[in-house]
Amino acid sequence: MGEIGEFLVVGDGLEQEATTSLTAGGSESPWRSSLRQLRRNRPAMFALGVLLFMVLVSLCAPIYAHHFAHDDPFTSNLQGRINIGGKFRSVMQANPSGLGVVPISPTWSFSHYFLGADELGRDVFARLLYGGRVSLLIGFSSAMICVFVAAVMGMVAGYFGGVVDWLMSRLFDIIWAFPIYLLAISLSVILLTSGLNLGFVHIGAGSLLLPILIIASVYVPYVARPIRGIVFSLKEREFIQAAVASGASDWHILRKEILPNVAPSVIVFFPLMVAFSLLTESALSFLSIGVQPPQSSWGTIIQDGLQLLYTRPWVAIAPGLCIVITAGALNILGDGARDAFDPKAKLRGSI
Amino acid sequence: MSRLKSMKPTGVMLSSIAVCALSIVSIAAAPAGAASGYQKSHAGGTLTLDATAAGGTLDPQVNYTLQYWQLYQATYDGLVSFQKVGGVKSFVVVPDLAKSLPTVTNAGKTYTFTLRKGIKFSNGKAVTVADVLATFQRLFKVSNPNAGSWYNDIVGGPACVTTPASCTLKGGVVINAAKNTVTFHLIIPDAEFLDQLAVPFGSILPAGTPPKDQGDVPVPGTGAYYFASYNPNSALVMKRNKYFKVWSAAAQPLGYPNEIQMKFGLPVESEVTAVENGQANWVFDPIPADRLAEISGKYAAQVNVHTLTADWYLPMNMNIAPFNNLMARQAVNYAVNKNSAVTLYGGKQLGVPTCTILPPAFPGYQKSCAYNSKSSSTYAGPDLKKAKALVKASGTFGQKVAVVVTNDPVNQAVGAYVQGVLNAIGYKATLKPLSQNIQFNYIQNTNNKVQISVTQWFQDYPAASDFLKVLLSCANFHKATDNSINIAGMCVPSIDKMMAKAETEELTNPSGANKLWGQIDTLIMKTQAPWVPLFNPKLVDFIGKNVGNYTFSLEFYMYVDQLWVK
Numbered sequence: 001m002g003e004i005g006e007f008l009v010v011g012d013g014l015e016q017e018a019t020t021s022l023t024a025g026g027s028e029s030p031w032r033s034s035l036r037q038l039r040r041n042r043p044a045m046f047a048l049g050v051l052l053f054m055v056l057v058s059l060c061a062p063i064y065a066h067h068f069a070h071d072d073p074f075t076s077n078l079q080g081r082i083n084i085g086g087k088f089r090s091v092m093q094a095n096p097s098g099l100g101v102v103p104i105s106p107t108w109s110f111s112h113y114f115l116g117a118d119e120l121g122r123d124v125f126a127r128l129l130y131g132g133r134v135s136l137l138i139g140f141s142s143a144m145i146c147v148f149v150a151a152v153m154g155m156v157a158g159y160f161g162g163v164v165d166w167l168m169s170r171l172f173d174i175i176w177a178f179p180i181y182l183l184a185i186s187l188s189v190i191l192l193t194s195g196l197n198l199g200f201v202h203i204g205a206g207s208l209l210l211p212i213l214i215i216a217s218v219y220v221p222y223v224a225r226p227i228r229g230i231v232f233s234l235k236e237r238e239f240i241q242a243a244v245a246s247g248a249s250d251w252h253i254l255r256k257e258i259l260p261n262v263a264p265s266v267i268v269f270f271p272l273m274v275a276f277s278l279l280t281e282s283a284l285s286f287l288s289i290g291v292q293p294p295q296s297s298w299g300t301i302i303q304d305g306l307q308l309l310y311t312r313p314w315v316a317i318a319p320g321l322c323i324v325i326t327a328g329a330l331n332i333l334g335d336g337a338r339d340a341f342d343p344k345a346k347l348r349g350s351i
Numbered sequence: 352m353s354r355l356k357s358m359k360p361t362g363v364m365l366s367s368i369a370v371c372a373l374s375i376v377s378i379a380a381a382p383a384g385a386a387s388g389y390q391k392s393h394a395g396g397t398l399t400l401d402a403t404a405a406g407g408t409l410d411p412q413v414n415y416t417l418q419y420w421q422l423y424q425a426t427y428d429g430l431v432s433f434q435k436v437g438g439v440k441s442f443v444v445v446p447d448l449a450k451s452l453p454t455v456t457n458a459g460k461t462y463t464f465t466l467r468k469g470i471k472f473s474n475g476k477a478v479t480v481a482d483v484l485a486t487f488q489r490l491f492k493v494s495n496p497n498a499g500s501w502y503n504d505i506v507g508g509p510a511c512v513t514t515p516a517s518c519t520l521k522g523g524v525v526i527n528a529a530k531n532t533v534t535f536h537l538i539i540p541d542a543e544f545l546d547q548l549a550v551p552f553g554s555i556l557p558a559g560t561p562p563k564d565q566g567d568v569p570v571p572g573t574g575a576y577y578f579a580s581y582n583p584n585s586a587l588v589m590k591r592n593k594y595f596k597v598w599s600a601a602a603q604p605l606g607y608p609n610e611i612q613m614k615f616g617l618p619v620e621s622e623v624t625a626v627e628n629g630q631a632n633w634v635f636d637p638i639p640a641d642r643l644a645e646i647s648g649k650y651a652a653q654v655n656v657h658t659l660t661a662d663w664y665l666p667m668n669m670n671i672a673p674f675n676n677l678m679a680r681q682a683v684n685y686a687v688n689k690n691s692a693v694t695l696y697g698g699k700q701l702g703v704p705t706c707t708i709l710p711p712a713f714p715g716y717q718k719s720c721a722y723n724s725k726s727s728s729t730y731a732g733p734d735l736k737k738a739k740a741l742v743k744a745s746g747t748f749g750q751k752v753a754v755v756v757t758n759d760p761v762n763q764a765v766g767a768y769v770q771g772v773l774n775a776i777g778y779k780a781t782l783k784p785l786s787q788n789i790q791f792n793y794i795q796n797t798n799n800k801v802q803i804s805v806t807q808w809f810q811d812y813p814a815a816s817d818f819l820k821v822l823l824s825c826a827n828f829h830k831a832t833d834n835s836i837n838i839a840g841m842c843v844p845s846i847d848k849m850m851a852k853a854e855t856e857e858l859t860n861p862s863g864a865n866k867l868w869g870q871i872d873t874l875i876m877k878t879q880a881p882w883v884p885l886f887n888p889k890l891v892d893f894i895g896k897n898v899g900n901y902t903f904s905l906e907f908y909m910y911v912d913q914l915w916v917k
């Protein structure tokens with residue numbers, strides 16, 4: 001994965017383009033024009049298709065587990081036996097000529113253990129689907145929270161300036177001072193032990209909300225800072241000055257003048273933040289400090305597979321491929337969104 | 352003792368006089384065999400051992416890891432030591448720096464040793480009785496992990512535990528330079544005293560050794576090898592001690608390799624590959640599960656498997672919900688499938704399901720299985736129906752339970768399995784993986800409110816008390832400390848009294864005492880069920896193709912210095 005700073009070199013072109021589009025005076029609205037442009041971008045549409053496919057397949061996890069594989073991917077099946085072509089085979093197979101027990105290899109049959117079993121005798125394919133639900137949920141949720149919070153903070157800091165800006169900027173500086181993964185790992189280690197207890201807010205140690213909030217919070221400055229810069233620049237523009245002169249309230253200006261000009265940047269950021277969140281979640285889960293068992297995510301399945309790399313490599317390869325495909329699709333989609341909504345931006349995705 | 356770094360900091364070690372008596376009888380008869388058969392043609396070469404990480408301090412009076420205790424066998428000697436032979440005879444204590452086993456008088460409270468003459472440390476200085484006294488004073492001064500539990504039976508020991516810096520052991524260790532004797536006076540008879548002198552903590556060191564943990568600085572010893580250099584980030588090097596001459600091959604035989612290196616830093620997968628490729632001679636760390644089939648097939652001749660006197664078990668906290676309820680503990684005992692735990696560990700070849708606290712072939716072991724799918728003393732399987740009924744009857748159904756495990760693959764897999772079992776019988780279970788560095792102490796501290804955990808116990812020496820008394824007596828349950836090795840928090844005065852009776856009986860009736868220990872084991876499981884004993888593990892030693900003369904001690908495992916690399 002590339003350095004996040006690499007894609008966060010955001011240029012002045014964002015607001016220029018948006019403003020230009022809004023004042024172009026054509027019959028088509030700038031949003032519609034951008035969407036049409038995005039639809040014409042074949043790689044982006046293909047990426048969107050791939051992404052939707054991954055989402056849909058992941059959502060079908062319970063259907064596969066209960067109606068095809070007929071197993072519970074969250075319960076160990078160490079003493080289980082399955083019928084393959086009329087022959088019963090143990091899910092965990094002892095090495096007949098020596099030491100060790102290995103899980104059953106991929107059967108390549110959707111009726112049972114399509115991708116084989118993991119070290120607890122669980123169906124890897126079913127876990128992969130359930131893992132996709134969790135990984136995508138965390139990816140999208142974290143990105144949404146991150147982008148929303150970053151947009152609000154960036155707009156407020158940029159618009160009001162002064163003490164408000166100083167306070168928020170220092171907060172961003174503090175978070176920015178830590179490498180993302182170090183900060184995420186530190187927060188996870190602390191919060192996974194006892195959960196989050198803030199007054200009346202209590203989040204259990206095993207809750208998915210924890211990785212979602214941790215990942216969202218560590219990325220906020222990386223999105224908020226560029227947005228703050230955009231708002232700073234916008235503040236000096238004539239249409240904002242006109243709104244101020246006409247006596248419009250701050251709330252009105254932020255909502256009606258600033259937000260529409262910031263929105264294209266937010267839209268461009270979103271798919272990339274999903275990809276980064278997905279990768280961060282996988283990394284944390286791989287280190288046992290993300291999604292907690294028996295829940296699975298693509299990261300936890302890779303961790304399970306690490307111990308089976310020599311004998312059952314598919315346990316690690318399959319979730320790895322899912323992450324690569326999904327992150328790649330998000331990256332291409334993000335590029336397409338940038339070209340459509342903010343073509344002059346220097347923003348370049350790198351995952 | 353832990354295979355890794357866990358400490359066993361508390362608890363009075365009481366004895367199995369049977370073993371000591373057996374030792375004395377055996378030695379009086381003849382420590383033969385070990386001395387004979389040294390094959391000069393195999394002497395020489397460099398033995399390379401691989402470990403993922405160093406084992407911490409090199410100070411033999413501080414280090415409590417199997418990793419270095421194995422190496423200390425070739426570098427240090429005590430007044431007595433465990434016999435350097437393979438099999439069960441390796442549990443026998445033989446005279447080492449002492450001429451013979453001690454004269455025991457004063458109703459088992461006085462041990463008199465006569466020191467051998469002419470033995471030198473690896474720095475060239477002769478070993479004297481003054482070194483012996485200084486060694487035992489230093490043992491307290493460096494805050495030896497077991498100073499307060501093993502050696503405080505020596506007169507003056509309790510004072511040394513309280514104020515280590517001024518430790519003199521006056522009246523406890525008395526030396527006579529003219530007669531070359533060392534006399535230990537104990538406060539109470541201790542049938543395990545010789546065992547405690549025979550482990551590396553009892554290694555005799557030069558009198559001038561600084562009274563603080565020497566860390567990375569090697570301390571001279573009397574063994575066939577000495578530590579030439581130690582860098583915990585790269586390697587530990589042992590070379591032949593030029594002052595060493597064999598005085599008892601049973602206690603300290605001549606080694607074969609000219610040099611022994613333990614290299615650190617490779618992941619265990621790479622260690623296995625290095626041995627396969629002939630780049631190393633032995634893997635210290637447990638062999639990864641997915642390499643077992645490979646090494647036992649293609650490299651079968653290089654694989655050695657041994658049953659250990661150790662337990663994998665699930666201690667349940669008897670003082671907090673839900674396991675302060677006997678029926679809840681019994682339910683878990685019925686529900687857990689020990690065969691599944693064995694499967695996770697590597698299969699039937701590497702683990703044997705167990706229902707008792709004492710391992711098989713251990714003093715006092717009596718076969719029994721209180722929680723079984725059928726009435727049998729051999730484990731047959733789980734009884735989920737009975738387990739579910741017990742959970743409901745206990746009134747603990749639906750309660751939250753956290754399973755605390757270390758975050759290594761096998762422990763975490765066992766934890767995940769146990770979590771599933773707990774969910775299946777009606778609890779709401781979560782898994783709490785912690786780093787290996789902290790989990791063992793974390794689960795001992797009552798402040799952490801650990802309900803159930805996955806852990807292991809490896810024997811220090813063969814005595815029933817090393818499991819039953821250490822792990823389940825009131826004396827070893829301490830609230831709000833990381834050093835409460837009675838993890839289940841079991842404190843039943845009537846059972847403590849039985850243990851005390853067994854200890855007393857050891858002095859006069861060893862076989863009767865062992866029988867009583869066995870009964871205590873059965874009684875604890877039946878009436879208290881503080882643990883779910885899972886299985887007794889086996890050890891896989893994977894050695895290089897060019898290595899010969901593999902000898903396995905049940906006490907300290909493979910003798911590295913007896914391997915041939917030539």
